[in-house]
Amino acid sequence: MDLCNGMRRMIRTPRSLRSFKRLVEAQSANANMKTKREVKLEMDKVLRALTVRNNKSHEDTDVPKEEDCFYMNFCMNKSLEHAMVMAPRYSLLREVGRGSYGIVFEAIARRTGARVAVKKLQCNAPENVELALAEFWALESLGKKHENVVQLEECVLQRNGMAQKMSHGNKRSKHYLRLVETSLKGERILGYPEEPCYLWFVMEFCDGGDLNQYILSRRPDPHTNKNFMRQLTSAVAFLHKNNIVHRDLKPDNILISQKSGLPVLKVADFGLSKVCAGLGALGIDGEEHPTGDGGGGGESTDVNINKFWLSSACGSDFFMAPEVWEGHYTAKADIFALGIIIWAMLERITFIDAESKRELLGTYVRQGSEIVPVGEALLGNPKMVLHIPQRTRSTMSEAVRKLLQDMLAVNPQDRPDAFQLKVRVDKVTCAG
Numbered sequence: 001m002d003l004c005n006g007m008r009r010m011i012r013t014p015r016s017l018r019s020f021k022r023l024v025e026a027q028s029a030n031a032n033m034k035t036k037r038e039v040k041l042e043m044d045k046v047l048r049a050l051t052v053r054n055n056k057s058h059e060d061t062d063v064p065k066e067e068d069c070f071y072m073n074f075c076m077n078k079s080l081e082h083a084m085v086m087a088p089r090y091s092l093l094r095e096v097g098r099g100s101y102g103i104v105f106e107a108i109a110r111r112t113g114a115r116v117a118v119k120k121l122q123c124n125a126p127e128n129v130e131l132a133l134a135e136f137w138a139l140e141s142l143g144k145k146h147e148n149v150v151q152l153e154e155c156v157l158q159r160n161g162m163a164q165k166m167s168h169g170n171k172r173s174k175h176y177l178r179l180v181e182t183s184l185k186g187e188r189i190l191g192y193p194e195e196p197c198y199l200w201f202v203m204e205f206c207d208g209g210d211l212n213q214y215i216l217s218r219r220p221d222p223h224t225n226k227n228f229m230r231q232l233t234s235a236v237a238f239l240h241k242n243n244i245v246h247r248d249l250k251p252d253n254i255l256i257s258q259k260s261g262l263p264v265l266k267v268a269d270f271g272l273s274k275v276c277a278g279l280g281a282l283g284i285d286g287e288e289h290p291t292g293d294g295g296g297g298g299e300s301t302d303v304n305i306n307k308f309w310l311s312s313a314c315g316s317d318f319f320m321a322p323e324v325w326e327g328h329y330t331a332k333a334d335i336f337a338l339g340i341i342i343w344a345m346l347e348r349i350t351f352i353d354a355e356s357k358r359e360l361l362g363t364y365v366r367q368g369s370e371i372v373p374v375g376e377a378l379l380g381n382p383k384m385v386l387h388i389p390q391r392t393r394s395t396m397s398e399a400v401r402k403l404l405q406d407m408l409a410v411n412p413q414d415r416p417d418a419f420q421l422k423v424r425v426d427k428v429t430c431a432g
Contacts, residue, residue: 090118090202101128101271106205116153119201123179130183131271132199138244138270140168148235150255150268153202166199206266208256212361214263215251215345222395224263225346226429231265233418233425236338239267240305240331240418243277246270247310249337250319251344251361272315276308276331305331306417318351318362322379322410332412335421339407340374346400347391363390374408382410399428 090107093115097104102121109116121132139152155166159175166176179197208214211228218224232254239246246253246267253269313320313327321336323329343349344361351371353360365377365384378384388404389396403424409415416424 090116092118101131107202115205115207117203117205119203121199121201123182123197123199126182126185129179133179133183134273135201135270136166136199137168137275138273141244141275142242146235146238148231148265148267149238150206150266151204153204155202156200157197158200159197163200203268204257204266206255206257206268208258208263210256211251211254211265211341211345212358214256215348215361216350216359220348228263228265228345229342229425229429232267232338232341233422235265235267236334237418237422240334243275243303243305243308244270245274245276245305245308245310245331246272246334246337247274248272248315248319249334249341250316251341252316254341274308274310276305277303317376318364318373320373320375321412322375322382323412325376325379330412332415332417335407335415335418336375336412338421339404342407343388343404346396347389347394349390378408378410397428397431399431403428 089111090109093106093108095103096106096117102119105118105120107116107118108114121128123129123132136152136155139150140155142149145151157164157166157173157175157179164173164175166173175197236246236249248269248271249267253267255266255268257264257266308330310329310333311327313324315324315333315337319337319340321329321333324333324336340363341361344363349361349363350359351362351364352358363374364371365374365386366372367377374386378386386405386408388401388408407415407421
């Protein structure tokens with residue numbers, strides 16, 4: 001199913017700044033939204049003690065077993081006394097964000113005392129299921145951790161009064177397979193009960209807000225800018241090495257952790273991401289078409305992610321590459337989005353979002369009294385020359401200016417790939 005077809009934004013005024021996820025939110029908003037207190041009570045029920053044993057070992061994980069699932073009111077032995085002394089695994093502290101298809105809470109892991117972020121996603125529509133599964137598949141597919149990519153601790157599926165730890169590709173779980181089928185068909189499955197179904201993502205907590213908040217609340221600092229450039233390019237190179245195209249890189253989706261005392265960037269929100277390796281074998285949605293010998297199913301080191309073509313024109317308007325607006329692009333679209341982010345960060349170029357009234361980092365092109373995303377402007381006029389830097393008193397070096405020009409090239413083939421970019425960024429940030 002191609003969620004993004006027919007949802008291309010026509011950007012002409014600041015009021016029309018809408019990301020793909022805001023469109024999903026408008027379409028699938030829950031008319032019976034629970035109050036914060038109700039959500040808290042429900043979360044306390046759902047996130048009870050749950051062992052981390054691999055539930056693939058069971059022949060049918062839909063049959064409740066004490067090892068990996070539980071009833072919301074009591075456990076398998078139906079002992080209410082036992083249930084009452086069972087402490088929840090996480091204690092909810094507060095709601096920290098409400099996005100297009102989920103709610104994020106700050107919580108504490110009772111066993112370790114560590115702070116975590118818990119995201120609740122309601123799988124009440126095929127488009128929500130697809131977004132949730134895309135995020136789960138992307139984060140679960142990462143065999144290794146990276147300092148600049150948000151870490152998934154666990155994912156729990158809640159349905160029919162039961163919660164079950166999710167594992168990627170678990171073909172023995174009927175609930176998991178039904179979610180996949182719902183996403184693939186783009187419609188509710190016949191005979192599938194209309195009862196609430198949720199995915200709960202437990203992730204590392206980032207206490208420094210997002211990149212917008214961090215940059216705009218502080219004085220310009222060249223050292224921080226260079227450090228962030230290295231972290232961002234390192235994260236994208238890691239994702240591309242693991243065959244993941246993010247497709248929605250923007251300051252809102254880059255979180256800050258300050259646990260070590262220094263700001264550490266964390267690329268987050270993988271709802272629009274694509275795991276490209278092995279798509280031919282898995283048949284997830286038939287969207288990607290590998291060319292040459294980069295084709296489906298090999299190890300990450302054997303796959304050239306830039307040979308996988310994607311066709312969904314989705315993302316966030318101000319960070320979409322020209323080819324994304326056309327609906328035919330590769331992982332090089334992430335490089336373009338990263339160029340917009342770095343350019344805006346270095347020169348503090350912002351706009352006011354008409355919906356949230358927030359000041360956001362983002363580079364654009366002025367056409368009369370209107371502002372237009374760089375990608376859309378280049379699509380309309382491929383010969384347009386971008387004025388980098390924009391500000392007359394900018395201290396941007398020639399090496400950084402040339403790097404941004406290459407990252408924002410109209411032709412994706414003229415852009416560096418993520419690995420070439422990482423090498424160049426290391427050089428230009430060390431030289432200056």
